Amino acid sequence: LYQKDYDIIVVGAGVLGAASAHYLKKNNPSKEILIVDMYSGVAQGNTGRSNAMFRNTFSSLDNQILSESAINFYLDLESSGSNLGIRKTGYLWLLSEKEQRKFERHIERMIASGIETKKYDRQILQLSLPTLQTNVKNSEEASLMGLEDIDAGFFGAKCGQIDPVALTSYYAKEFERMGGKIAFNTFVESLLASPYDPLEVDGEPFVWQESGISGVRVMRGISRDLGAKTTVLAAGAWTNTLLEPLGIDGHIKAKKRQLFKIQASSEQLKKLLKNDNFNALKTLPFLILPETGCFVKAIPESNEFWLGCDDDLNQPFVNAPSRNLEDYSADLSYFENNVYRILGEYLPEFRETKPSKMWAGLYSYNTLDNMPFVFADRGAIVVGGDSGSGIMKGDSLGRIVDAVYRDGEDAEAELYGGLKYRCSKIGFAQRSVEHEEWVI
Amino acid sequence: LYQKDYDIIVVGAGVLGAASAHYLKKNNPSKEILIVDMYSGVAQGNTGRSNAMFRNTFSSLDNQILSESAINFYLDLESSGSNLGIRKTGYLWLLSEKEQRKFERHIERMIASGIETKKYDRQILQLSLPTLQTNVKNSEEASLMGLEDIDAGFFGAKCGQIDPVALTSYYAKEFERMGGKIAFNTFVESLLASPYDPLEVDGEPFVWQESGISGVRVMRGISRDLGAKTTVLAAGAWTNTLLEPLGIDGHIKAKKRQLFKIQASSEQLKKLLKNDNFNALKTLPFLILPETGCFVKAIPESNEFWLGCDDDLNQPFVNAPSRNLEDYSADLSYFENNVYRILGEYLPEFRETKPSKMWAGLYSYNTLDNMPFVFADRGAIVVGGDSGSGIMKGDSLGRIVDAVYRDGEDAEAELYGGLKYRCSKIGFAQRSVEHEEWVI
Numbered sequence: 090l091y092q093k094d095y096d097i098i099v100v101g102a103g104v105l106g107a108a109s110a111h112y113l114k115k116n117n118p119s120k121e122i123l124i125v126d127m128y129s130g131v132a133q134g135n136t137g138r139s140n141a142m143f144r145n146t147f148s149s150l151d152n153q154i155l156s157e158s159a160i161n162f163y164l165d166l167e168s169s170g171s172n173l174g175i176r177k178t179g180y181l182w183l184l185s186e187k188e189q190r191k192f193e194r195h196i197e198r199m200i201a202s203g204i205e206t207k208k209y210d211r212q213i214l215q216l217s218l219p220t221l222q223t224n225v226k227n228s229e230e231a232s233l234m235g236l237e238d239i240d241a242g243f244f245g246a247k248c249g250q251i252d253p254v255a256l257t258s259y260y261a262k263e264f265e266r267m268g269g270k271i272a273f274n275t276f277v278e279s280l281l282a283s284p285y286d287p288l289e290v291d292g293e294p295f296v297w298q299e300s301g302i303s304g305v306r307v308m309r310g311i312s313r314d315l316g317a318k319t320t321v322l323a324a325g326a327w328t329n330t331l332l333e334p335l336g337i338d339g340h341i342k343a344k345k346r347q348l349f350k351i352q353a354s355s356e357q358l359k360k361l362l363k364n365d366n367f368n369a370l371k372t373l374p375f376l377i378l379p380e381t382g383c384f385v386k387a388i389p390e391s392n393e394f395w396l397g398c399d400d401d402l403n404q405p406f407v408n409a410p411s412r413n414l415e416d417y418s419a420d421l422s423y424f425e426n427n428v429y430r431i432l433g434e435y436l437p438e439f440r441e442t443k444p445s446k447m448w449a450g451l452y453s454y455n456t457l458d459n460m461p462f463v464f465a466d467r468g469a470i471v472v473g474g475d476s477g478s479g480i481m482k483g484d485s486l487g488r489i490v491d492a493v494y495r496d497g498e499d500a501e502a503e504l505y506g507g508l509k510y511r512c513s514k515i516g517f518a519q520r521s522v523e524h525e526e527w528v529i
Numbered sequence: 530l531y532q533k534d535y536d537i538i539v540v541g542a543g544v545l546g547a548a549s550a551h552y553l554k555k556n557n558p559s560k561e562i563l564i565v566d567m568y569s570g571v572a573q574g575n576t577g578r579s580n581a582m583f584r585n586t587f588s589s590l591d592n593q594i595l596s597e598s599a600i601n602f603y604l605d606l607e608s609s610g611s612n613l614g615i616r617k618t619g620y621l622w623l624l625s626e627k628e629q630r631k632f633e634r635h636i637e638r639m640i641a642s643g644i645e646t647k648k649y650d651r652q653i654l655q656l657s658l659p660t661l662q663t664n665v666k667n668s669e670e671a672s673l674m675g676l677e678d679i680d681a682g683f684f685g686a687k688c689g690q691i692d693p694v695a696l697t698s699y700y701a702k703e704f705e706r707m708g709g710k711i712a713f714n715t716f717v718e719s720l721l722a723s724p725y726d727p728l729e730v731d732g733e734p735f736v737w738q739e740s741g742i743s744g745v746r747v748m749r750g751i752s753r754d755l756g757a758k759t760t761v762l763a764a765g766a767w768t769n770t771l772l773e774p775l776g777i778d779g780h781i782k783a784k785k786r787q788l789f790k791i792q793a794s795s796e797q798l799k800k801l802l803k804n805d806n807f808n809a810l811k812t813l814p815f816l817i818l819p820e821t822g823c824f825v826k827a828i829p830e831s832n833e834f835w836l837g838c839d840d841d842l843n844q845p846f847v848n849a850p851s852r853n854l855e856d857y858s859a860d861l862s863y864f865e866n867n868v869y870r871i872l873g874e875y876l877p878e879f880r881e882t883k884p885s886k887m888w889a890g891l892y893s894y895n896t897l898d899n900m901p902f903v904f905a906d907r908g909a910i911v912v913g914g915d916s917g918s919g920i921m922k923g924d925s926l927g928r929i930v931d932a933v934y935r936d937g938e939d940a941e942a943e944l945y946g947g948l949k950y951r952c953s954k955i956g957f958a959q960r961s962v963e964h965e966e967w968v969i
Contacts, residue, residue, distance in 0.1 A: 233728070234735075234737045234738075235726065235737065235738065235739065236737060282842055282843050286675065288673070292862065292866050294842060294843055295674075295866050295867050295870070296821050296822075296823070296838050296839075296840060296841065296867040296868075296871070297674045297675065297676060297820075297821050297867065297870065297871050298674075298675065299675065300841075300842045300843070301842070333782075333845055333846040333848070334845040334846075335842055335843055335845070336784055336840060336841075336842060336843060336844045336845055336846055337842070338782050338846070338894075338896035340896075342773075342778050344776055380737075381736050381737050382736075383736070398736050399736075400736060400776060401736065401740075401776075402722055402734060402740045402741070402775055402776060402777070402907065403722050403734055403740070403775055403776060404776045405773055405774040405775070405776055406769075406773040406774075406776055406778070408773070408848045408849065409848065422732065426732050426735050427735050427736040427737065428736075430735070430737065431736070431737050454778075456778035456780075457897065457957070467842065517897070518964075524958075
């Protein structure tokens, strides 16, 4: 595994790395391709720690396309017998009057794009979610906190949960079945930079040489250099750590995100897990509370909820993240001061609850426009910046990486369903996407 | 100086901070404005360590406008008696055939913009710079190095040198004359983030609070919090260090750049300093060698040259730069392996030379488009990303900061000479600039 040159080395066995490797091998079967990952299996980094929700409800047309195609692929795969743990619960945005106005044109555009949506006025919403406190301004506490009343609901139907390990494993297994190789427990210390025309002199590459990325230096017990004609970087939060020593911008900012698991121990919480009004599964949809980005994921199978929140200000970016993601722990005080206080006002069932488990992972934000990217630079193809939505766009991004490999950033990728997508739109040299406004 | 709230605190007394503070005070005379800087005087960070060249020859129209206006201001200031140490030497790009083709449309556009330029064919160039080796491919060494022959020269006339300390001092003194205050030797430990509606509870700001930047925590002996309604960040390489703890992207990448001083000890080097063919000063213009970004700055007054090079690959980005810029030293081996080897081929006078002094500083690149930015975000205005050309655009950027302060990113700034410039063009929310191709 370690002793030779490869056509392609893919760094990272998360969902983006596995999907990329899969399509690269599928469409370039004669190429020798290796995935390297520092963990012991697929999706053991931030893919596996994520909330693993999927949705096609985005404000930007590009995100609509990328997610819709990928979700269709996942749904069809599940229908044809693969178990990806998909649960089509839907997403329910609970909107303040202000948000409703702000998002109106995005909602209209989603409808125009044919995205399956439904609007709930306050009265119907109240009937559909009886314990929801829409009128929180009545509460002294909520009023002091500046919380907004809920004025409407916006429902996305082709949205839900997926098992991130099952999905990533699907790609990895198909990749291996086609002859691709995976080296686990293999830490990438650095990218190799070499002159295209080496002189075999110490200190290369020099300024006057044309140079590029020529593989990776990996560590498993000892350091080894693995050569690759093309290095695909799907390293998520570690993208900058690998690219910045070469003076190449990784274009991501890593930020800790926390998840808190609440056991549905009370009768009220058990009741909240189930709901006949939104989806065929008769479960509570994924709820997003107004303004604060607080959310509730119901998992009736295990009788639990996952809660979290989108931090706006004050959660630091993490440069050079640790390899050990346990270093990024969830804070009980964050739950108590933020998630819990907000949630308790809108859904009183959550008062007096305490997390039975909590953990954290790292989002890879592309702060420029909250849109993912695939860019090619001197022997490397970099995919990332998915800003928390890598799973739901993974299939599309994997296909784009393969298209860029074959034809460069000007390539047209064929997404699932046959839609052609011009890859340069999500590159940087000719980037042409709108800022995504619907980030949770 | 430390005991009160300010209307505006400007972080950084480099050229961008001083120019910003100057225009803020000039146009908002009743506002109390403080500049804080960690060094003992103005321009003691990367402004003072820079090559301090100015030019109006850029590929992007926005850079043309920003630099042209600022340079006109500097030239008029010098004409009216201020000594800014301006020497209008011109810039001479020595272009390979490939570069000539690549830059053709940029050059045409500069001419269309009325930028004073001149083209030299190889023969005239050779006559004007007799010791220049245009035909380096004859040399075995240069051929091995892959160096390109020089096929043409492109001269920018309204370009030259300026004294960065004198320029920054001008702005700082005017600022103080109008009543502005400067606190030197004052290190900004962090930006303060506060809820707009504080509850005076531990742990604020919480997720459910609307919050913003409310000043700075400074250290001079002890830590003190200084409140400000608006905080202007002109912190150059330290922009991310201050913004990232709040989860705000500073949009810069800092990279070490090195300068090497060569004493003109030989007769040939002394002769090279002088040249009748390019400017009224009868000195060698600022030379830029083909492909590699190697450059030569002649300073006949002190009988010396400054040499340097633009690193493409392999010079790391520096996250969280040290306060002590002496930590970023120039490497003799970098000179010997890169600058010296290239230069020696094109200008043999430099063979056998050794730097008598060398130093380094940090560029603040905006890797997105190599264009500067001014953006407003929750109580802060951030200026930077000048990618090595902050001095030559400083006056324009200072005026833009003031316009954004008064009217937000949608403001129109009036640049020197009366041209109106829509500030949002160099913000991020509605950024609308071309990628700058002429970066040295």
